[in-house]
Amino acid sequence: MLFTLGGLVLMVPGAGCWTWELPQTLLGAMLYAVQHMRGRMYAVERTRDGRCLVETTGIGISLGGYVYWSRKDAFGNPFDVRLIRAHELGHTVQSRALGWLYLPTVGVASGSRALFSMSYFKRYGRPWGRYFDAWPESAADAHGGIVRNAAGRRELPPGGSPLDPHPPVD
Numbered sequence: 001m002l003f004t005l006g007g008l009v010l011m012v013p014g015a016g017c018w019t020w021e022l023p024q025t026l027l028g029a030m031l032y033a034v035q036h037m038r039g040r041m042y043a044v045e046r047t048r049d050g051r052c053l054v055e056t057t058g059i060g061i062s063l064g065g066y067v068y069w070s071r072k073d074a075f076g077n078p079f080d081v082r083l084i085r086a087h088e089l090g091h092t093v094q095s096r097a098l099g100w101l102y103l104p105t106v107g108v109a110s111g112s113r114a115l116f117s118m119s120y121f122k123r124y125g126r127p128w129g130r131y132f133d134a135w136p137e138s139a140a141d142a143h144g145g146i147v148r149n150a151a152g153r154r155e156l157p158p159g160g161s162p163l164d165p166h167p168p169v170d
Contacts (some may be wrong), residue, residue, distance in 0.1 A: 013065025014050025020099040021064035024107070028052075028066025035068075047165050051092060053085070060084045062091035062140075064102075075121055081168050083146060083154055086161035087137070090144030093163075094136060106136040113137060 017025040035041050035056050043055040053067045058074040061067075069084045091110070095102045113131055120128040132141055132154060145161040146154050160167045 013052050016049075016096075017051065017065030021095050021102065023064075023100055024062075024095055024102050025064030025066065027103075028063030028068075031061075031063060031068065032066055045166055047089070047092075047163070049092075049096075053089070053165070060088050062088045062095060064095055067092060074118065077121075077127060080154075082156055082160060082164070085164050085167065086144035086146050086156055087132075087140050088144075089161060089163035090140035090142065090146070091136070093143035094140060109136050110140075 012029075013025065032041075032052070032054065035054070040057045041054055042057075045053040047053055047067070051065050051067055053069070055070070056068050057070050058072065060069050060073075060079065067085075067088045069081070069088050070079060071081055072078050091106065094106050098105060113134075117128040117131050132138060141154060144163055145156055147157065149155050
């Protein structure tokens with residue numbers, strides 16, 4: 001559903017996101033407005049369950065009815081687009097399961113890991129290789145269909161993520 005608010009065109013997720021997942025969906029809607037006003041939204045898609053899948057810049061975060069993904073991280077390092085989308089969509093499974101408990105559990109743990117990862121990069125000049133090794137990131141990977149190959153690297157099976165409606169081509 002689309003709404004216009006003072007020139008801002010809002011894509012609104014399905015009704016379930018506005019009840020059981022209300023706190024994170026409200027944060028997601030605020031981020032949507034901010035990213036839109038800053039000109040940092042490049043594409044918006046709708047998932048099968050009504051969430052807004054938003055291509056933006058510098059972040060990957062799942063907030064209720066809004067799932068944000070980027071081609072590069074905050075430092076300009078490229079993301080594997082199929083993996084970041086699958087991973088963030090995996091967090092939607094956690095959000096749907098935990099409802100109002102998502103932010104104080106997954107949000108705090110994931111945010112802490114992200115902050116540590118950013119400070120690690122600033123200090124050592126390379127990404128922290130253990131970001132996806134523990135909960136909630138490993139669980140988001142599993143929900144998104146991401147597996148580890150024989151060398152321990154994250155990858156998607158040939159069919160891609162079962163949660164991604166339109167996987168992009170890198």
